[in-house]
Each structure stands twice: as structure tokens, then as C-alpha cells.
Amino acid sequence: MTPVEAIAMLDRQLADHGEDVEHFASTSAVPGTGTMVRAFVRGLKPQDLMSGLKQGDRRVTLSPSSGLSPAEGHRIVIAGKTYRIEQPPEAVRMNNVVVRYNLIARG
Numbered sequence: 001m002t003p004v005e006a007i008a009m010l011d012r013q014l015a016d017h018g019e020d021v022e023h024f025a026s027t028s029a030v031p032g033t034g035t036m037v038r039a040f041v042r043g044l045k046p047q048d049l050m051s052g053l054k055q056g057d058r059r060v061t062l063s064p065s066s067g068l069s070p071a072e073g074h075r076i077v078i079a080g081k082t083y084r085i086e087q088p089p090e091a092v093r094m095n096n097v098v099v100r101y102n103l104i105a106r107g
Contacts, residue, residue, distance in 0.1 A: 001094075002094075002095070003094045003095055003097035003099050006094055006099040006100075007063060007064060007065055007099050007100075010061075010063050010099065010100055011038075011063050011065055013040075014038040014039065014040065014061075014063055015038060017040070018038040018039055018040050018041075019038070019039060019040075019041055019078075019079070020036055020037070020038060020039075021036070021037060021038075021039045021041065021060070021076055021077060021078050022034040022035065022036050022037075022076065022077040023035045023036075023037055023062075023066075023068055023070065023074065023075075023076050024074060024075040024076070024077075025068075025069075025071070025074055026074065026075065027073055027074075027075065027084075028075065031077060034075075034077065035066070035067075035068060037062060037063075037066040037068060038063070038066075039060050039061060039062050039078075040059075040060065040061040041058050041059070041060050041078050041079075041105075042058065042059045042060075043058065043059075044057055044058075044059065053104060054106065056106070056107065057086070057104055057105065057106045058078060058083060058104070058105045058106075058107075059102065059103075059104060059105075060076065060078070060102070060103050060104075060105050061100055061101065061102055061103075062100070062101040062103070063100060063101075064098045064099065064100065064101065068101075070085055070089045070101050070103055071085065071088070071089065072085055072086065072087055072088050072089070073085060076105050078105065078107075081107050082107055083105035083106055083107035084105065084106050084107065085103050085104070085105055086103075086104045086105065086106045087103075087104055089101045089102065089103035090102040090103070
């Protein structure tokens with residue numbers, strides 16, 4: 001599988017099964033002024049709480065085709081609730097090409 005194929009597969013899955021979230025490349029979040037993107041949003045597993053994450057945190061997966069460069073401190077609105085991106089997001093690479101972003105959102 002090539003990076004282009006991996007991104008295309010993620011985009012199809014996001015289109016079919018993801019949800020709309022609003023990303024803000026700043027520390028403020030005024031609804032309607034961010035960038036709307038599709039994302040996978042999941043809760044945490046019990047073992048995640050042992051690694052310093054908190055109940056209520058969310059795991060979020062974004063596609064690089066969104067054009068975003070999520071960073072620690074940015075805001076993301078999920079189902080009307082504002083979260084802060086914690087920790088530097090993980091950029092998953094294949095052959096040196098980013099094929100997805102995994103991040104932790106805390107609200």
C-alpha cells in the first residue's frame with residue numbers, strides 16, 4: 001500500500017463513518033469561524049487512564065488531506081463541546097509521508 005492509497009482509504013472511512021468537527025488553529029474557539037473537517041472521535045480505554053490521560057479525554061483521528069496541521073494547544077469542537085488538543089499530535093508516516101494525525105483532546 002502506498003501513502004496515497006492509505007490516505008484515500010482513511011478519507012473514505014471518514015466520509016462513511018466519521019463525524020464533523022471544527023478545528024481552530026488558536027487557543028480560542030468561536031463557533032463558525034474554524035475549519036470543518038471529518039474525524040474519528042473515540043473515548044478512552046481503561047488502560048489509557050493509567051498513562052496519564054483523563055476520563056473525558058477523546059482520541060481524534062484526522063486526515064492530512066484536510067489541509068490542517070493540528071498542534072498542541074489548538075482547539076477542536078466535537079458535538080458542540082470545545083476541547084484543547086493535548087500533547088503534540090502524533091503524525092503517522094508511511095514512507096516519510098504523513099498519512100494520518102492522531103491526537104488527544106481534553107475538554
